[in-house]
Amino acid sequence: MSNLNPNMPNYLKRFEAKWKRYYEWAREDYRWLLMFFLSRFKFIRNLSAYFFYQPHESLKNLPGISCLDSIEEDKIVDFLNKDGLYVGINLPSKLVKQIYNYVDTSNCYGNKEFKFSFPYMEKEIAEKKYDQTFIIGDYPHVVRDCPAVRQLQKDPKLLEIATKYLNAKPVHLSTKLWWSYATEAPMSDRLNFAQVFFHYDLIDYRCVQFFFYLTDVELSSGPHVCVLGSHQNKKLTHQLSFFTGRSDRDIIDYYSTDNLKFVCGKAGLGFVEDPYCFHKGIPPSQKNRLMLKIVFGVQSYQIGS
Numbered sequence: 001m002s003n004l005n006p007n008m009p010n011y012l013k014r015f016e017a018k019w020k021r022y023y024e025w026a027r028e029d030y031r032w033l034l035m036f037f038l039s040r041f042k043f044i045r046n047l048s049a050y051f052f053y054q055p056h057e058s059l060k061n062l063p064g065i066s067c068l069d070s071i072e073e074d075k076i077v078d079f080l081n082k083d084g085l086y087v088g089i090n091l092p093s094k095l096v097k098q099i100y101n102y103v104d105t106s107n108c109y110g111n112k113e114f115k116f117s118f119p120y121m122e123k124e125i126a127e128k129k130y131d132q133t134f135i136i137g138d139y140p141h142v143v144r145d146c147p148a149v150r151q152l153q154k155d156p157k158l159l160e161i162a163t164k165y166l167n168a169k170p171v172h173l174s175t176k177l178w179w180s181y182a183t184e185a186p187m188s189d190r191l192n193f194a195q196v197f198f199h200y201d202l203i204d205y206r207c208v209q210f211f212f213y214l215t216d217v218e219l220s221s222g223p224h225v226c227v228l229g230s231h232q233n234k235k236l237t238h239q240l241s242f243f244t245g246r247s248d249r250d251i252i253d254y255y256s257t258d259n260l261k262f263v264c265g266k267a268g269l270g271f272v273e274d275p276y277c278f279h280k281g282i283p284p285s286q287k288n289r290l291m292l293k294i295v296f297g298v299q300s301y302q303i304g305s
């Protein structure tokens, strides 16, 4: 696996683990490279709200019936504007079961490699068979093969939240379902597959992502952590730096621990976040975590995943 220098600063470790992918994406679509450099600046993101603006009237009456009954879209958008995070979009238990039916009957791919295919309950057997330590188990065909996930990514209430927050017709960018395993793998190996240091993501000029836990998540099973309000309040050095990762010390010194939100909850808990907020995933230490992520932006890029 990785040969990262353990003494290297976290932001450099993160970049070293990612630069090849960034290079490929820049070659595949120059617009992505432009976005990657420009969208780190708050004033550019603010300007893009006007550039990509579409009247909401033209986006009303989205087809279909929402499976999310009791959510208040306007309240959620207010939280997103203020905190960059809203926790409490709960999936109906029927949908959680349907996704589990898919997981129970499909193979995942260890560390995103198609050559390491196994049913999730046989992870330990697969690790011995392939002589590997798996940090994640990915389901790259989930949209194609799981109707419940397809239904959710087109859910009218999710699309309405995305529309109102982005001020534009949301463009679906990605949907991912994956296990994060409780392992003793070194942090340097984890960095290849997981975002374990505070960072913000430059996915698009305006972007929103929905997460759903499909296992119970507590402090020992890899909670997501968000720095509330950090999408509106970034130091100039956070924006000017090429590196979007920051140390815990830097984050706590500037934002204080009061603004760190650890998202824990039962299977089915959903939350929505602006990825321009600083955030990270704590590595699971005792229990594996299964999570679904659906991402919307304002334009798509011709890049791989």
Ligand SMILES: [Fe+2]
Pocket (backbone or CB within 6 Å): 195, 199, 200, 201, 275, 279
């Ligand atoms: Fe991230």
